[in-house]
Structures are given as structure tokens and as C-alpha cells.
Amino acid sequence: MIVDSAPAFDVREYLRKEMMPHFLCPGCGHGIALRALLWALHELKVDKDKLAVVSGIGCAGRLSAYIDASTFHVTHGRPLAYATGLALARPDLRVVVISGDGDCLAIGGNHLIHACRRNLKITCLMLNNEVYGMTGGQVSPTTSEMRVTTTTPLGNSEPHFDACALAAAAGAGFVGREGTRHVPKLAELMLAGLEHPGFSFIEVLSDCTEIFGRKNEMGSSSEMILRQKSELRPEAYRDTVDTPFRANELPTGVLAKNARPEYGAAYRKAAAAIKAAAAKKGRK
Numbered sequence: 001m002i003v004d005s006a007p008a009f010d011v012r013e014y015l016r017k018e019m020m021p022h023f024l025c026p027g028c029g030h031g032i033a034l035r036a037l038l039w040a041l042h043e044l045k046v047d048k049d050k051l052a053v054v055s056g057i058g059c060a061g062r063l064s065a066y067i068d069a070s071t072f073h074v075t076h077g078r079p080l081a082y083a084t085g086l087a088l089a090r091p092d093l094r095v096v097v098i099s100g101d102g103d104c105l106a107i108g109g110n111h112l113i114h115a116c117r118r119n120l121k122i123t124c125l126m127l128n129n130e131v132y133g134m135t136g137g138q139v140s141p142t143t144s145e146m147r148v149t150t151t152t153p154l155g156n157s158e159p160h161f162d163a164c165a166l167a168a169a170a171g172a173g174f175v176g177r178e179g180t181r182h183v184p185k186l187a188e189l190m191l192a193g194l195e196h197p198g199f200s201f202i203e204v205l206s207d208c209t210e211i212f213g214r215k216n217e218m219g220s221s222s223e224m225i226l227r228q229k230s231e232l233r234p235e236a237y238r239d240t241v242d243t244p245f246r247a248n249e250l251p252t253g254v255l256a257k258n259a260r261p262e263y264g265a266a267y268r269k270a271a272a273a274i275k276a277a278a279a280k281k282g283r284k
């Protein structure tokens with residue numbers, strides 16, 4: 001159990017102290033998500049020299065810079081593409097992707113679908129705070145209905161994306177969701193995802209307190225985090241929308257699992273067989 005390792009876990013051992021202070025706003029959920037990830041890595045006794053963390057653009061994307069490991073802060077929406085190359089070329093590494101909801105589902109949506117389908121050993125964390133926080137608070141694919149953003153001043157009228165349903169449908173080997181309100185549970189889920197032998201996708205329900213919360217008058221950071229387990233759906237809109245609404249109706253925990261062969265191992269096996277057959281025929 002991850003809680004058993006709590007006394008021995010010192011988050012500072014996994015952080016780049018020279019990068020402090022960090023840039024996150026007070027109360028931002030992304031710091032909690034980062035702590036949960038580092039806790040899970042600590043529990044797994046991951047060698048920092050064998051850990052590669054790839055992130056895209058946005059507030060979530062900035063997190064890789066704080067981790068004392070081999071980290072890559074890459075172009076918008078492309079962390080899974082970079083991670084694919086890394087995982088194929090260096091199967092000895094543990095490859096983790098940190099991506100925001102815009103980075104992962106909008107700009108990088110196609111990469112996500114194919115990473116799920118391919119099933120390489122990569123753990124992808126999608127930090128969902130329903131907004132493009134860093135770039136000014138624009139609507140994202142996961143913004144809940146009727147929420148106000150800088151690009152939906154009258155309220156978002158598009159249904160939000162269920163990222164876990166998408167990942168499961170695309171064939172991801174492990175799919176799970178948890179909120180930042182429960183750190184041990186979140187760390188446990190990340191641990192399970194990291195242990196999965198194929199592609200694991202974990203949606204983390206996080207909070208953008210400063211941009212999204214302020215614009216939607218959601219109160220303090222502690223009030224926002226309490227909302228993760230209570231009513232998130234505006235009453236006025238409740239009876240007019242059929243689509244499920246965020247955390248209060250979205251299931252959490254491990255949501256899907258399958259045991260398809262991991263792509264890298266299958267690829268290396270096929271390549272070795274071709275090489276052996278060629279050698280038998282006297283070809284290089």
C-alpha cells in the first residue's frame with residue numbers, strides 16, 4: 001500500500017531545487033498531481049537515471065522541469081510522439097508523459113488515439129483542469145458545459161470530452177481517473193498505471209484556481225477541491241443536458257484494462273525473427 005511508504009517519502013529528493021520557486025499559482029491542483037506522481041515513483045523505487053519524463057506546453061507541461069530525472073519539454077501536443085520514439089529506442093527507460101487537457105486532447109488528440117492503439121509501455125498523465133490556463137483561459141475539449149472561459153464568455157455550449165472513454169475505445173491497456181482531492185488514491189492509481197506492461201492513460205481531475213476558478217466564481221482553492229466530489233453542474237442547466245457532467249458523474253478508479261501485447265516487445269521479437277531468418281539464408 002502506498003500509504004505505508006508515506007513516512008519515508010520526501011518529495012524534495014525528486015525535485016530540482018535549482019528550479020524553485022515553482023511557477024504554479026497558490027492552490028493549483030497540478031502541484032498535488034506532481035506530488036502524487038513522485039510518491040508513486042518513490043514507491044516503485046524507480047532509478048532517476050532510468051526515468052524519462054516528457055511534457056508538452058501549458059501549465060501541466062511545465063511540471064517536467066521540476067523533476068530530477070531526464071526530462072523533455074517539447075512542442076505543443078507532441079509529448080506522446082516524442083515518448084514513442086524514446087520508448088522504442090530505449091526500452092530500459094521508464095517513460096512518463098505529463099500533458100494538459102488541451103495539449104493531450106486538442107492539439108495532441110490524434111497522438112493520444114494512436115498511442116492507445118499502439119500500446120507501447122508509456123504512462124500518460126492527462127491533467128484535466130478544463131481550461132488552457134497558461135495561455136489566458138481559453139475553452140478546452142474538457143471544459144464543462146456552461147462554464148465561462150475567455151473564449152466562451154456566454155458559457156460553453158459544447159459537450160465536454162470523456163477522455164477515459166476515448167482512451168478505452170482506442171485500446172489503451174490501462175485507463176483510470178482520479179481527482180487531486182485524494183492524494184493517496186491518486187498515487188495508488190498512478191502506481192498501478194506505472195506497473196502496467198503496456199500503455200496506461202490516467203486522467204487527473206485537477207483545478208485551475210486562478211484563471212478558471214476565478215472566472216467561474218468557484219471560490220477558494222479548498223472550495224474548488226471540495227467541488228470535485230460534490231455538485232459541479234450548474235443547477236439552471238442540469239435538466240437540459242443529457243451528457244454526463246464532470247467529476248460528480250464521471251467514474252473514478254481503474255476503468256479499463258486489457259492484456260494486449262506491448263508494441264515494443266512485439267516489434268523487437270519480429271525484428272529478431274526476420275534477422276535470424278536472413279542470417280540463415282546467408283544475408284545480413
Ligand code: SF4
Binds near residue numbers: 209
Ligand atoms: S493558471 Fe491555472 S493551471 Fe496554471 S498555474 Fe495558475 S492555477 Fe495552475
